[in-house]
Amino acid sequence: xxxxxxxxxxxxxxxxxxxxxxxxxxxxxxxxxxxxxxxxxxxxxxxxxxxxxxxxxxxxxxxxxxxxxxxxxxxxxxxxxxxxxxxxxxxx
Numbered sequence: 001x002x003x004x005x006x007x008x009x010x011x012x013x014x015x016x017x018x019x020x021x022x023x024x025x026x027x028x029x030x031x032x033x034x035x036x037x038x039x040x041x042x043x044x045x046x047x048x049x050x051x052x053x054x055x056x057x058x059x060x061x062x063x064x065x066x067x068x069x070x071x072x073x074x075x076x077x078x079x080x081x082x083x084x085x086x087x088x089x090x091x092x
Contacts, residue, residue, distance in 0.1 A: 008022075025066070028066035029066045031066070031070070032063065032064050032065060032066035035063055035064055035078055035082075036064040038078075038079075038082040038084060039060075039064070039082055041082070042081075042082040042083050044081075044082065046060040046061055046064070047060075049078075049081055049082070052081035053074075053077055053078065053081055063078075072087070072089075075087045
């Protein structure tokens with residue numbers, strides 16, 4: 001068993017609603033990664049993206065680390081700033 005699997009198993013036994021919390025954390029990180037990749041593909045630094053969003057580099061850093069709650073409006077602003085025309089949200 002891999003170390004991560006062992007940790008996940010331990011956390012499941014110790015944490016109420018672990019699966020839900022894990023799924024939410026994973027989703028946050030997936031969105032953060034998509035934003036980071038889109039920014040880099042657009043050739044922007046975090047500071048340059050921050051200027052386009054009228055915010056600070058530290059906010060962009062929190063967004064890209066999954067530590068910032070995002071509104072749908074902010075997602076649209078980010079998409080526009082990196083040259084994307086749409087934002088997709090899917091429920092599975």
